[in-house]
Structures are given as structure tokens and as C-alpha cells.
Amino acid sequence: MLAVHFGAGNIGRGFIGSLLHQSGYEVCFVDVNQEIVDLLNQKQAYKIGYADDSKKEMTVTNIRAISSQTHPEQVVSAIAEADMVTTAVGPNVLPLIAGLIAKGLAKRVQISDKPLNIIACENMIGGSSLLKEKVYEQLNESEKEACENMIGFPDAAVDRIVPNQSHQDRLMVVVEPFYEWVVDRTGMVGKVRVQGMTLVDDLKPYIERKLYTVNTGHVVAAYLGYQAGFKTINEVMANPTIRDHVRNTLEETGQLLINKHDFQDQEHQKYIEKIIQRFSNPHISDEVTRVGRSPIRKLGPNDRLVSPARQYMKYVGKQPVYLAKAIAAALLYDFEQDPDAVTIQKNIRQDGLESTIQHYTQIPSDSDLMKLIIQQYHQFSL
Numbered sequence: 001m002l003a004v005h006f007g008a009g010n011i012g013r014g015f016i017g018s019l020l021h022q023s024g025y026e027v028c029f030v031d032v033n034q035e036i037v038d039l040l041n042q043k044q045a046y047k048i049g050y051a052d053d054s055k056k057e058m059t060v061t062n063i064r065a066i067s068s069q070t071h072p073e074q075v076v077s078a079i080a081e082a083d084m085v086t087t088a089v090g091p092n093v094l095p096l097i098a099g100l101i102a103k104g105l106a107k108r109v110q111i112s113d114k115p116l117n118i119i120a121c122e123n124m125i126g127g128s129s130l131l132k133e134k135v136y137e138q139l140n141e142s143e144k145e146a147c148e149n150m151i152g153f154p155d156a157a158v159d160r161i162v163p164n165q166s167h168q169d170r171l172m173v174v175v176e177p178f179y180e181w182v183v184d185r186t187g188m189v190g191k192v193r194v195q196g197m198t199l200v201d202d203l204k205p206y207i208e209r210k211l212y213t214v215n216t217g218h219v220v221a222a223y224l225g226y227q228a229g230f231k232t233i234n235e236v237m238a239n240p241t242i243r244d245h246v247r248n249t250l251e252e253t254g255q256l257l258i259n260k261h262d263f264q265d266q267e268h269q270k271y272i273e274k275i276i277q278r279f280s281n282p283h284i285s286d287e288v289t290r291v292g293r294s295p296i297r298k299l300g301p302n303d304r305l306v307s308p309a310r311q312y313m314k315y316v317g318k319q320p321v322y323l324a325k326a327i328a329a330a331l332l333y334d335f336e337q338d339p340d341a342v343t344i345q346k347n348i349r350q351d352g353l354e355s356t357i358q359h360y361t362q363i364p365s366d367s368d369l370m371k372l373i374i375q376q377y378h379q380f381s382l
């Protein structure tokens with residue numbers, strides 16, 4: 001069985017690649033990073049370490065890699081033959097890989113009627129659906145028709161914290177032991193068997209719970225921690241004021257999730273506690289600038305801050321004070337090596353705060369939420 005995985009980075013190697021390997025797939029990574037592609041082909045294996053006391057390691061074998069920049073034709077052939085395609089490249093990169101996937105599918109439908117699932121494993125709602133839309137833009141009518149019942153694009157939620165890696169062994173990835181990979185069964189074609197993958201009929205509660213708890217909590221720690229001058233999430237979580245703020249924000253998103261999806265209160269509290277512990281894992285050193293990366297994406301209307309803030313007003317009927325403060329912290333994030341942060345700061349200087357918020361978040365100018373965020377921005381303190 002062949003799995004083609006786009007993105008041989010932290011999640012690609014440390015999570016999706018390792019589960020595919022454990023499930024018996026040969027994993028063919030596709031990446032633009034020539035150094036990683038060469039190393040994967042040279043070593044044909046890499047190590048995973050676990051961020052706990054166990055010092056346990058596992059080796060992922062039966063792998064190879066293709067550079068999509070120098071050998072796109074090999075990627076097309078691999079997709080034509082694959083039994084599974086997955087991605088972990090980042091939401092903004094999905095449109096960039098759609099062309100190659102479309103070429104692979106166009107070739108595939110000429111030679112095979114084997115079903116294929118293409119699963120985007122990104123921190124976003126509807127990642128595979130977006131990828132499908134972008135792929136279909138590049139197929140002609142008969143190719144689309146041939147793909148319709150043969151190619152599935154099931155949406156997914158992926159959860160495992162994998163920080164940036166700095167080992168002498170460039171391929172090694174240290175990951176937290178916890179993981180969750182939940183996939184929408186209704187979007188799948190054919191039979192799929194992947195160890196550690198949970199299939200569900202309704203993904204929405206799972207993806208919202210994950211995005212608005214793990215990712216919201218994490219990014220609140222990152223943006224508030226950055227304002228306090230902390231470098232890592234561990235340092236941030238050891239600060240009682242910010243830790244309380246993270247918890248209070250997760251109480252807001254929790255109330256929304258409980259009201260909207262009927263999660264049980266006590267169960268959800270346990271979920272929140274577990275996540276706060278995961279953020280504080282002493283075996284992981286995760287930079288606030290990694291967790292806070294790409295603030296334009298993170299301030300988007302469907303992402304981890306603005307979406308729960310708007311929904312909180314609808315489902316809870318109160319002002320999301322802690323979420324609004326976190327959005328204010330995102331707007332204050334001025335890390336010079338993050339191009340999104342630089343752009344936001346420039347927009348605020350040139351166009352003003354309200355116009356910038358409106359532009360990135362699509363929150364209406366005259367709304368209560370806009371007023372609250374502006375107030376939190378101007379009175380921001382820790």
C-alpha cells in the first residue's frame with residue numbers, strides 16, 4: 001500500500017507519516033525542502049522520540065521522498081498509483097499543491113478505478129473540502145465526473161503538539177505522546193484502515209472542540225506570553241496571571257461548545273484540564289513565535305479566535321471578554337520575523353485599528369464585538 005504525504009515537516013514526519021507507517025503503508029513524502037527530501041531518500045528511515053519520561057523511540061521505515069519542485073512528474077505518477085494521499089503543509093499552501101494533485105488525479109482516472117481518499121491534516125475547518133475545491137478548479141468536466149465517486153476528500157481534525165525541532169539528527173522528531181486524528185467517515189470512499197484514525201459521522205463537534213480549545217488556548221498563551229516577554233509556552237504557563245487568562249478563555253469557548261454541541265459540562269472541564277497540562281509539558285520546549293505564527297490566518301473569521309468570539313455572543317448571549325483580549329493581543333503581536341505580524345502593524349499604522357480589524361476578521365464596524373476588541377486593545381495590560 002502506498003501513501004503519498006505532502007509536507008515532511010513536524011506533523012508530516014512526527015504524526016501522520018508515523019501512523020501511516022504503523023498501518024503498513026509505504027510512505028512517499030512530497031516536499032519543497034531539498035535537504036529534507038535528500039536526507040529521507042538517503043536514510044530511508046527516521047526516528048520519533050516521545051516527550052515524556054519514557055525515553056522511548058521508534059523508527060519509521062519504508063519511506064521515500066520526492067521534491068515537488070525538481071520532480072513534479074514523479075509526484076503525479078505517485079498520486080496516480082497511491083492508496084491514500086494526506087497533507088500537512090499549512091492551510092495557505094493547500095491551493096499551491098492543488099495543481100499537482102489535479103494532474104495526478106487526471107492521470108489516475110485514465111489507468112485505474114481504485115478509490116482514493118485525500119485528507120488534509122491542517123489546523124482548519126474544512127481543509128479537505130477546500131483542497132477539493134482548488135483541485136476541481138483544475139480538472140475538466142470529464143475528469144471531475146470520473147473523480148466524483150472514486151475520490152474522497154474527507155475533512156479531518158488533527159491534534160498532536162509537535163514543536164520546532166533542533167536535533168543533530170535532522171530527521172528526528174520529538175512529539176508529545178498524545179494524538180487524535182478524527183476523520184469524517186461520510187466523505188470517504190472505499191475501505192480505509194489506519195491505526196489511530198477515528199472515523200465519525202459528524203466531524204463538526206470534534207473539529208470545533210479541538211480548534212477552539214487546543215488551538216485557542218495555545219494561541220492565547222502565545223500572544224499574551226509574547227507581550228510579557230516570554231520565549232516559550234512552558235515559561236508562559238508557569239505565569240499564574242496568563243495561565244488564569246488561558247483558563248478563562250477556555251471557559252468562554254467551553255460554554256459555547258457545551259451550548260452548541262451538547263458536550264457534558266464535567267467531561268469538557270476534564271478536556272480543558274488535560275489540554276492545559278499538555279501546554280505545560282516539561283519535556284516540550286515550544287516557542288511562542290511558532291504557536292503564534294501567521295496572525296493574519298489566526299485572526300481570520302473562521303479561525304480559533306474570531307469564530308468562537310462571534311459564536312459565544314450567539315450561543316451564550318454574553319460578551320466574550322477574554323477572547324476579545326486575546327484578539328487584542330494578536331493585533332499587538334509585532335514579531336518582526338513574522339511577515340503577517342509586520343503587515344498587520346503596517347495596516348494599523350496606515351489605515352487605523354478599526355479598519356484593520358474589519359479587514360482581517362470581517363467583524364462589522366458597528367458591532368458590540370468590534371467595540372469590545374478596540375476597548376481591550378487600548379486598555380491592554382497583563
Ligand SMILES: NC(=O)C1=CN([C@@H]2O[C@H](COP(=O)(O)OP(=O)(O)OC[C@H]3O[C@@H](n4cnc5c(N)ncnc54)[C@H](O)[C@@H]3O)[C@@H](O)[C@H]2O)C=CC1
Pocket residue numbers: 006007008009010011012030031032033068088089090091093096097121122123158159160161162163
Ligand atoms: N506542529 C503541530 O503541532 C501541528 C500542526 N498542525 C498543522 O499541520 C500543518 C503543518 O504544520 P507543521 O508540520 O507544524 O509545519 P512544518 O513547517 O513543520 O511543515 C510543513 C512542511 O510543508 C512543506 N511545504 C511547504 N510548502 C510545500 C509545498 N508547496 N509542497 C510540499 N511541501 C511543502 C515544508 O517544507 C515543511 O516541510 C499545519 O497546517 C499545522 O497547522 C496540526 C496539528 C499539530
Ligand SMILES: O=P(O)(O)OC[C@H]1O[C@](O)(CO)[C@@H](O)[C@@H]1O
Pocket residue numbers: 123158159160161162214215216218219290291292293294
Ligand atoms: O499550526 P498553526 O495553525 O499555525 O498553529 C499552531 C498550533 O498547532 C499546533 O501545533 C498543533 O495543534 C498547536 O501546537 C498550535 O496551537
